[in-house]
Amino acid sequence: MIFKEKRNETLQIRLRSPLQRHLFRYWQLYLMMILPFFYFILFKYIPMFGNILAFRRYRPGLGPFGTEWVGLRYFKMFFKDPAFWRAFRNTLTLSVLNIVFTFPLPIIFAIMLNELRSRNFKKIVQTISYMPRFISTVVVIAILSEILSPSSGLLNRFLVDVMHKTPTYFMNDPQYFRPIYIFSGAWQFTGWTAIIYLASITGINSELYEAAEIDGANRFQQIWNVTLPSILPTIMVMLILEVGRLLSLGFEKVLLMYTPANSEVSDIIDTLVYRTGLANQNYSYATAIGLFSGIIGLILVSSANRISRSLTGDGIY
């Protein structure tokens, strides 16, 4: 062992510059990174630069970066395109409604779970409520379309047999697109998101509750005056992040729910990019739309992160 260290020492003397010494010492770590780093360049950064296609004309077979500069032509085009503005409106409407209706649910759920007396029951509820998070969107939509089926679905049978109404084709009716999107999202993610709030509730000092109890606070008052204020920072961070992701809806779910009949409300920016780009092969035009929403998303997320950092000293990254 002593011999080995000596040999290292002599080598270290020979490698004069500190950088050389550093590389000699840690070359194995650098070697490990080569493949993953190459992965990031190839699959994350080259497509990022591929966005340059938004300013260039694409010709089949002549590479993914297009052939000649056309400047802002495609941007001007979609700014005049009513289909783009419809998609933009739909994206914002769906996102905002989604936040308004689903954001409070995990908070309420976490607080209620915490108030359960039976530890076993709490555990069962918790475990089962995570499960929908791991179910494929395809399965969620397939199950929904069977439950909502106009001929044999549970809901329509209830409406017809018990409420004596006419059956409704929910999945095809534009009026129900947003409620179905929001409800299925709540079904899938309420339990999962509640984990973050539960962790935050667990961290509350129990002396606070004891003090509140001595002051005569009942349980509802304890929730209102101890639990909620204590998890408020977490709620704020989550809300800010949610707003930062305003433009990135569950694209796959919308695509699965999309029908020509409900396109008036279900066409969002991502589905528009998908249709113009991949179905109609207007690559440059679709890239321009995608880049536009990507940049807005970048601005939203990074400012959301900055706000959350300045408010709580804690960002996501």
Place this chain on the structure above:
Amino acid sequence: MAKVKDTSISSRIFDVMIWLVMAFMLIICVVPFVYMIALSLSSAKAIINGKVSFWPVELNLEAYSKIFTYPNFFRAYGNTIFYTVVGTAIALVMTILFAYPLSKSYLKGHGFFTKVVIFSMYFSGGLIPNYLLISSIGLTGTRWAIILPFAISQFNLIILINFFKALPTEIEEAALIDGIGYFGILPRIILPLSTAAIATIGLYYAVFFWNDWFNGLIYLNTPQYPVMLFLRNIVNGTMVVGNASSASADTAMLGISTKSAVIITSTLPIIILYPFLQKYFVKGLTVGSVKG
């Protein structure tokens, strides 16, 4: 956790209300699956007459024996198993190889590499540039198109980096002095200490590959379709499950029990493994809360 000592009547009423809401939540989570199982085990006639709710009517296994005769279903199921196993294995190796060096903040360039990872979470290439890249490097139409581009998820990478950072460094330093390089330390010391974290991100990857359908849709040909895409296509009606020519009166209703059987079989691995794995699922959120 707050210990509830209050035994007043209002507190008891509060308890009952919470209990009811939680029970409702449980039912809401479970009922869709119960309904699917009931449909898949019922006869076409019972479904058509609207008799099936949460219990199979005229119990039979016809739907299951049917889907197992469809070559398309079998092939898609096999494909999905392949994508999940190979995809998860590659993803784990790549993620470990990047997470370990990135957990060493004394490494020169550490800041740069971390920034490379984090910036790619904020801004990405978008659908079209990604699609054109995959086709220009010749992956379109090969199985690798839905495996390689998803080899590292930044979220999982950060979980693992934070986990590695939290490991005690003493054993590692001792091993370095003994002349075991990082190539030896990673498999012999670090990985055995990290089984919980690796199981967690491995499960996230496996669920991702199992549930993926969109990438299959845009990159693959029909024989390579994963089972989720098969399911989506039969729900959409763009793919015929079995033999299209044998259209009888109850084909549509047979379709419903068949669809339900596909839904159940394609979700089965997750439902069966779920009780055993759920503790790992949750660990991911607590082990390496997303912070850099």
